[in-house]
Amino acid sequence: MENNTENIRLNENQMQELLPDFVFGRLNDSDKMKFENNLQFYPEIQQEIKDVQSVFGKLQSMDIEKPIRDRSRNLSVKVNDKLNKRKSSIYGGFLNPKLAMPIIAILIGGLMIVYYGNQKKSQEHLIADLQILTEQDIETINNPDDEFSLIEESINIQHSENSVDYSDITQFEDEINQITESEIKNMALKNPKELSVYLSNFNQFDPTFLDELNILNEEEFQKLYEELKNEDINS
């Protein structure tokens, strides 16, 4: 069995693939035997082995890894120093800008969540308050014009046919204000009927009063006029 393996014919590519490990002594016994048995068939491979051996023999006799070894000698010290510094800066917290920024971002995020959470809560309270309003309340809120009538109802103001028409009183006051004292006097003296008609427009004037004016002399009229001047017309 062993003889069969050793006698296997290797092609040039297979020989080339085994060549470096053969030169550097890293082939197992079986592969080494196979390689050596086939070597006689490949003179170019034999030449390549000589070339590689001459160069790498020199390389192996030298300390080729010395520069790397020298340069990496203090690596453990540097690594431990950096590890310790990073540990202390982690405990230093905010002093480390790499940590400070994410921490600040998280804090701002937290504050925003709390703020908007509170806003949402107050909205929910408002909604809860609205839910206990009556249908009429909601109608009033939706239609502000009805609000006045709702207030009136709540303080029991009753409207009736006999109630005072405030708009007429206002109109009457305006008219009276426009008439000067002399105008009234002249009107009464020249044409008492005209005054009666004028005053009758205000519904509250007694027309019999004008008949009585006709029988008054000048002196009596003046006296009456003076009394009227002092009277409150609304009373």
Added chain:
Amino acid sequence: MSTVVLQYDNETDIVKEYQNTKSERSATSFVRMYQQFVFATALRFTQNYDDADDISQEVFIKALNNLSSFKGESSIKTWLYRITTNMCITFKRKKSFVSLFSKDDKAEEFFNIESNEMNPQQKLEGEEFTANFYRALSKLPEKQRETFALRYFDELPYEEISKLLGTSVGGLKANYFQAVKKLAVYLK
């Protein structure tokens, strides 16, 4: 590749110790065990010692911070290699973006791994050969360079390299041969 490890038998002990204690001692042991591997990987990608140093530190800090979640589904080396290469890719992107806005006077240094390292002593034949070797290595295509480094220096099995680089074992063997052949020609 010899490293000094403080009183631990293997990587599993170190990982367990760090997972349990987070002690500086176990962190030191962890870094010492893999520092050359991580640094060399970063150097191959960045072509600059200072950048490789910075990246290596960040790789270990990230690894130590995440070591508690390491499940052992792959080897520590594989895991560290992935972290390192990812960081190097990110670093290169950042660097190329920054270089768009600033004139990089160190462009020469970026491509010449040894330019800062040359001193009278290094000009000796052996040192020169080493420098030439790294220069030649940096000129290889990435797949060939990484296959060579992971196999020659880190002695990883092909199966593991295959997982790391996403290439079949047969393809890796071909890449390895091509890398060795090119280096031999260059250094002849």
